[in-house]
Amino acid sequence: MTSTVQAPGTSKAAGTHLGLAILALAMGGFGIGVTEFAMMGLLKEVELGLNISTPEAGHLISAYALGVVIGAPVLAAVGAKLPRKYLALGLMLFFSIANLTSYVAPDYGSMLVSRFAAGLPHGAFFGVAAVIAASLVAPTKRGWAISMVMAGLTVSNVIGVPFATWLGQTFGWRLLFVLVGALGLVTLALIWRFVPFQKAHADASIRRELGALKRAQVWLAIMIGIVGFGGFFATYTYIAHTMTSVAGIPSAWLPLVVALYGLGMVAGNIVGGRIADKSVMGTIYRVLPAIAVALVVYAIAVHWSWSAFVMVFVVGAAGSMLVPALQTRLLDASPDAPSLASSLNHAALNVANALGAFLGGLVIAWGWGYVAPALVGAVLAVLGLGVAVLSGMLERKRPLAP
Numbered sequence: 001m002t003s004t005v006q007a008p009g010t011s012k013a014a015g016t017h018l019g020l021a022i023l024a025l026a027m028g029g030f031g032i033g034v035t036e037f038a039m040m041g042l043l044k045e046v047e048l049g050l051n052i053s054t055p056e057a058g059h060l061i062s063a064y065a066l067g068v069v070i071g072a073p074v075l076a077a078v079g080a081k082l083p084r085k086y087l088a089l090g091l092m093l094f095f096s097i098a099n100l101t102s103y104v105a106p107d108y109g110s111m112l113v114s115r116f117a118a119g120l121p122h123g124a125f126f127g128v129a130a131v132i133a134a135s136l137v138a139p140t141k142r143g144w145a146i147s148m149v150m151a152g153l154t155v156s157n158v159i160g161v162p163f164a165t166w167l168g169q170t171f172g173w174r175l176l177f178v179l180v181g182a183l184g185l186v187t188l189a190l191i192w193r194f195v196p197f198q199k200a201h202a203d204a205s206i207r208r209e210l211g212a213l214k215r216a217q218v219w220l221a222i223m224i225g226i227v228g229f230g231g232f233f234a235t236y237t238y239i240a241h242t243m244t245s246v247a248g249i250p251s252a253w254l255p256l257v258v259a260l261y262g263l264g265m266v267a268g269n270i271v272g273g274r275i276a277d278k279s280v281m282g283t284i285y286r287v288l289p290a291i292a293v294a295l296v297v298y299a300i301a302v303h304w305s306w307s308a309f310v311m312v313f314v315v316g317a318a319g320s321m322l323v324p325a326l327q328t329r330l331l332d333a334s335p336d337a338p339s340l341a342s343s344l345n346h347a348a349l350n351v352a353n354a355l356g357a358f359l360g361g362l363v364i365a366w367g368w369g370y371v372a373p374a375l376v377g378a379v380l381a382v383l384g385l386g387v388a389v390l391s392g393m394l395e396r397k398r399p400l401a402p
Contacts, residue, residue, distance in 0.1 A: 001058060002167060003376045006078075006124040006333050010133065017194065018136055018137070018198075019042075020190075020193075020194040021132075021133075021136060021194045021195045021196065022133055022134075022136070022145065022148045022149060023190065023194070024187065024190035024191045024193070024194045024195055025088070025129040025132060025133055025149045025152070025191065025195065025312040026148060026149050026150075026151055026152030026155075027152055027183065027186060027187045028088070028092050028129060028152065028184070028187040028191070029123055029126065029129070029149060029150060029152025029153040029156070029188055030152035030153070030155060030156045030160055030183060031095070031152075031156075031160075031180050031183035031184050031187060032095070032122055032125065032126070032152075032153060032156075033045075033152065033153040033154070033155075033156025033157060033160060033161065034156050034160040034161055034164050034176075034180050034183065035064075035099055035118060035176070035177070035180040036064065036122070036181065037156070037157060038063055038071060038160070038161045038164035038165055038176050038191045039060065039064070039115075039176070040061065040166075040217060040233075041161065041164075041165035042077045042164075042165060042168045042169065042173045042176060043058070043061075044171075045168060045169060045173035046060065046173055047145065049173055049174070049236035050107065050108050050111060051114060052108050054084055054373050055059060058109065059112065059289070060111060060112060060115045061115075062354070063113075063115045063116040064115045064116065064118060064119035064122075065118070065119060065350045065353060065354060066116060066119065066370065067115070067116040067117060067118065067119025067120045067122070068119040068120070068122040068123045068346060068349045068350040069070075069123075069350050069351060070120065070189075071119060071120030071122065071124055072122070072123025072127065072343040072344060072346055072347035073123075073213075073340055073343065073344060073347065074120075074124075075091065075120060075121060075124035075343075076123075076124045076127050076128065076342075076343040076344075077340050078341070079091075079128070079205070080337075080339060080340070081123065083197060083199055084128050084131060084132050084135075084198050084339070085132070085191065085195050085196070085197050085198065087124075087128050087339070088125060088128050088129060088191055088195065089188060089191055089192060091121040091124055091125040091128065092121070092125060092184055092187050092188050092191065093184075093188060093327070094117075094120065094121045095118065095122070095125065095184050096180075096181045096188070097181075097186030098114060098117040098118035098120070098183055099114075099118050099177045099180040099181045099184065100123075100177060100181040101114045101117065101118075102114040102115060102118060102174075102177040103174050103175075103177040103178055104183070106166045114142040118152065121288070122298055122346060122350075123344070123345075123346035123347045123350070124339070124343045126149070126150075126153075126342070126343065126345070126346045127339050127340065127341075127342035127343025127344070127346065128339050128342070128343070129149045130146045130149055130150075130327050130331070130342045130345075131331070131338045131339055131342050132195060132329060133145040133146055133148065133149045134146060134328075134338075135198065136196070140277055141277060142159070142220045142276075142277065142328055142331070143272075143274065143275075143276030143280070143324045143328050143364065144273045144274060144277055146273060146276075146324050147269050147270055147273020147274075147276070147323075147324040147326060148273070150269050150273075150323055150324060150327070151266065151269055151270070153259035153264055153321060154265040154266045154268075154269045155262075156262075156273065157258070157261065157265055158262035158263055158265075158266060160258055161181075161256065161258070161262070162255055162259060164176050164179055164180075165255075165378045167179060174249045183224035187399065200209075210336035212333075212334035212336075212340050212341045212344075213340075214295070215333055215334055216394065216402045217333040217391060217394065217395065217400060218330065218333045218334050218341055218344070220387055220388075220390065220391040221326060221329045221330050221333055221345075221348075221391065222330075222344055222347075222348045223348075223384075223387045224284065224326060224329075224384050224387050224388050224391065225256030225326050225345060225349055225352060226289070226348050226351045226352045226355060227323075227352075227355075227380055227383050227384040227386075227387060228284075228288050228322065228325075228352075228380065228381055228383070228384020228385065228387070228388070229319065229322060229323075229349055229352040229356075229384070230352040230355040230356040230359070230377065230380040230384075231239045231291060231292075231295055231319075231356060231374075231376065231377020231378060231379075231380040231381045232291070232315070232319035232352070232356065232377065233352055233355070233356030233357055233360075234355075234356035234357065234360035234372055234373040234374070234376050234380065235315060235356075235360070235374045235377050236261065236356075236357055237297060237353075237356065237357040237360055237361075237373070238360050238361075238364065238370055238373050239257065239258075239261065239312070240257075241370050242362075242370040242371065242373075242374075243257050243302075243308060243312075245370055246302050246303060246308075246369075246370050246371060247302050247303065247305045248305055249305050249308065256309075256369055257309070257312055260309060260312045260316070261312050261313070261315070261316040262316065263313060263316070264312065264313040264314060264316025264317035264318075264320070265316045265317065265319070265320040266320075267294055267313075267316075267317045268316065268318060268319065268320030268321040269320045269321070269323060269324065271289070271317070271321055272321035272323060272324045272325060273324040274320070275325075276324045276325040276328050280325050280328050280329050280332065281325075281329070281388070281391075281392055282343050283321070283322075283324075283325040284322065284325050284326070284329065284388045285301075285388060285389075285392070287318065287321045287322045287325065288322065288381050288382070288384050288385040288388060289381070289382075289385060290318050290321070291315075291318045291319055291322065291378075291381040292378040292379075292381035292382050292385075293317060293378075294311070294314050294318040295374045295375070295377045295378040295381065296374070296375065296378050297311060297314075298311040298312075298314070298315050299372075299374040299375050299378075301370040302371055303371075315374075323345075323349070326345050326348075327342060327345050330342055330344060330345050332400055333400060349399050355380075356373075356376075356377065356380070359373070359376050359380075360372070360373030360375075360376060360377075363375075
């Protein structure tokens with residue numbers, strides 16, 4: 001399904017070239033992670049700066065997520081005939097300009113449009129980056145390569161998001177977009193220099209890419225991500241309230257809580273990539289129950305501060321272990337339309353974000369308390385496992401095309 005591309009010269013030089021190429025792609029993920037998650041920590045500053053209400057500020061985050069969901073399939077399909085390196089460059093240029101536009105947006109309406117625009121290239125970039133990374137290594141190492149690209153997103157939650165939040169709180173929230181724009185320009189330079197050129201597939205076309213949407217296994221993989229990963233976001237969205245109101249942790253310690261969650265995501269992403277190389281569906285079958293168990297234990301352990309810290313890391317790790325396997329599954333389910341299929345994973349995860357946040361907020365509104373979202377998340381993980389089992393049963397009857 002993939003071809004191995006190596007730099008000329010010795011194997012050491014080839015390994016260095018591979019590492020730098022994946023670093024370049026991961027840097028794009030780092031910038032995307034900063035702009036996606038740092039806004040949540042700067043909502044109060046945004047409200048004051050634009051003179052808007054809290055729900056209106058929340059709509060800016062929703063606009064970005066909507067951009068991801070729409071842009072992922074559309075831009076991946078439209079760019080199907082482009083060489084993958086050029087598509088990655090174009091998407092990152094689009095991303096950089098959109099974020100710099102947010103910096104100068106004078107009012108709420110224009111900011112809403114610019115945040116939607118900034119979300120458009122998100123999923124398509126991760127999709128093409130995953131395809132490029134997978135093509136640079138042997139088929140048995142695709143999960144590892146994809147996880148290394150995704151590491152940029154997870155590391156951003158440990159380093160980039162806390163720094164961007166501090167920068168915005170200290171020197172002005174609009175500087176977030178300058179920082180992200182600069183990261184995008186650095187990514188452009190790295191991709192241009194280190195990512196090898198690959199011709200577009202001879203039969204590539206918008207119609208060919210959209211053909212992936214006709215496959216039941218593609219939709220089942222998307223549903224695994226939406227339902228199974230929804231619990232991760234149901235918990236993460238309300239983690240600040242849970243830590244302060246239930247665990248009794250001072251609000252000043254919340255950056256440490258977020259950092260632990262981010263470290264868990266980094267660890268889970270790395271482990272998830274390794275085990276996905278051994279068995280994609282086996283990983284999905286094992287990780288979804290692990291997520292359910294972790295969320296149930298979290299709901300109990302969060303009543304004590306020391307165990308709350310431990311479980312924050314565990315939940316972050318368990319959730320992130322699922323992503324490389326889902327990304328690889330979509331590539332396997334649609335080998336003739338890899339860019340679109342791969343980008344749909346990120347559209348699915350943003351729908352999961354919205355679903356998890358909505359259901360978590362619903363049970364809180366019903367008076368079930370701040371631990372209830374984690375229990376909702378455990379149910380979602382079990383339902384996601386049910387979708388995965390259905391996918392596996394169908395595959396036994398009709399194996400995926402090689």
